[in-house]
Amino acid sequence: MGKVTGFLEFQRLQEAAEPTTERTRHYKEFTLRLSDDQAKVQGARCMDCGIPFCNNSCPVNNIIPDWNDMVYRGTYREALDNLHLTNNFPEFTGRICPAPCEAGCTLGINNDPVGIKSIEHFIIDKGWENGWVVPQPAETKTGKKVAVVGSGPAGMAAAQQLARVGHDVTVFEKNDRVGGLLRYGIPDFKMEKSHIDRRVEQMKAEGVTFRTGVLVGKDFPKNVTNWASETISPEQLQQEFDAVVIAGGAEQPRDLPVPGRELQGVHFAMDFLPLQNKVNAGDELKDQIKATGKHVVVIGGGDTGSDCVGTSNRHGAESIVQFELLPQPPETENKPLVWPYWPTKLRTSSSHEEGCERDWAVATKRLEGRDGKVEKLIAARVEWKDGRMQEVPDSEFELQADLVLLAMGFVSPVQQMLDAFGIDKDARGNARATTDGDGCYKTSVDKVFAAGDARRGQSLVVWAIREGRQCARAVDEFLMGSSVLPR
Ligand SMILES: Cc1cc2nc3c(=O)[nH]c(=O)nc-3n(C[C@H](O)[C@H](O)[C@H](O)COP(=O)(O)OP(=O)(O)OC[C@H]3O[C@@H](n4cnc5c(N)ncnc54)[C@H](O)[C@@H]3O)c2cc1C
Ligand code: SF4
Helix, strand or coil, X not given: CCCCCHHHHCCCXXXXXXXXXXXXXXXXXXXXXXXXXXXXXXXXXXXXXXXXXXXXXXXXXXXXXXXXHHHHHCCHHHHHHHHHHHCCCHXXXXXXXXXXXXXXXXXXXXXXXXXXXXXXXXXXXXXXXXXXXXXXXXXXXXXXXXXXXXXXXXHHHHHHXXXXXXXXXXXXXXXXXXXXXXXXXXXXXXXXXXXXXXXXXXXXXXXXXXXXXXXXXXXXXXXCCCCCCEEECHHHXXXXXXXXXXXXXXXXXXXXXXXXXXXXXXXXXXXXXXXXXXXXXXXXXXXXXXXXXXXXXXXXXXXXXXXXXXXXXXXCCCEEEEECCCCCXXXXXXXXXXXCCCCCCCCCCHHHHCCCEEECCEEEEEEEEECCEEEEEEEEEEEEECCEEEECCCCXXXXXXXXXXXXXXXXXXXHHHHHHHCCCECCCCCECXXXXXXXXXXXXXXXXXXXXXXXXXXXXHHHHHHHHHHHHHHHHHHHHCCCCCCX
């Protein structure tokens, strides 16, 4: 604990951000990381409370109190090394993690929690600026070959860990660029893609081979991003590689089965968001879906919906309304009841701050249009009683809508991907594999493992990194009989 009285003396400081009027004119990140002096003060707020609930609340179990102290003392290199012990890509989580660690912070019981995420962001950016993040190639090679299907955070973490213990790793990605939803989902204004490119270069120098534009399997659904120009069969992978990791995510979107769904102008969020990321990357697109001048309705109150709001504002939408089926949560949580767990409460994202109308407990009944194009949305208010939803009588209303974006989450991994391997699934259609004990992360198919959203269902980047790391250890044990990789 750097400063014994730090938590009494200093207040939490949010990272500064460009004003909404400025940042909606571009697609770049707009959050400014803490200065050295600010980071020192924020690090000093950590009480080193003895039982670090933050460490347990963080899915990768970052050793938070230690690096808080190191930042307070200015030993940044040491802080970076400590952070990298548990997290391959802190520049991703330091930007886009919802920070469950902060919900578990002991100081948060009766004060603002330590700004853990902002300190993580500070440490890793310092590391890159100072040239401290360098390739760590294995000293000896094992001669074993591992295929990783999918280059999202789970696939990247698994590949990096496996390459660092000497395996020959090839990552297969159906899209034209590496990164999974980090690349084609999460908008650039939340995380610029140069962070992925830098890691890819590091991983290549560590011996990882990336093969983009290659679909493993065939017959993928049309509503899932796929820019593959080549296919490879699961059998071929199983023959050529000693182990295969399925890290293909949970890309099957939840649909809205209402009359009018087929109208032009009604799209899944993932038909909309990736295209803007492609344009930002310099691609020329003929048919980009744009919100410019349109009345936009986003259906779904979560993160993906919020990203649609932020992107629509940058396109210059005429109006934006975001609906959620569930009732509005309370503005603050009942701390003694929920701490140190992740509370259900009203969350206002940076995209919401940029402007949109939010409405809760609303169900879409149908979409209507003219000449095949959507023009309005008819909805009704709903009430929730004992977990059951009921329409409020006479509550129907209509709304002008030229662009309707469906952001109601993801049902499961694409079933064709798992079926192509013949992998057993759980009740939700995810790849069935446990996360502890003998044979963890192993699927029902010999030498095939699964990690990330493909195994746990739609989740978070930090969980994907955790699973990729743990799965790498399981694969290493399977190939070598034992492993030095962390659990
Ligand atoms: C719009 C959006 C915003 C989000 N925002 C956040 C956020 O702010 N913070 C956060 O923590 N989480 C966020 N998430 C969730 C997070 O992105 C995911 O939980 C995480 O990326 C899952 O990682 P993954 O590696 O398991 O899978 P993915 O990132 O989905 O990567 C899977 C990759 O596998 C590839 N693939 C699939 N099948 C095949 C195949 N057969 N052959 C070859 N390649 C294949 C896919 O093309 C994809 O690139 C967001 C999700 C979305 C959709
Ligand atoms: S990865 Fe997420 S939960 Fe873990 S310390 Fe960073 S912000 Fe917190």
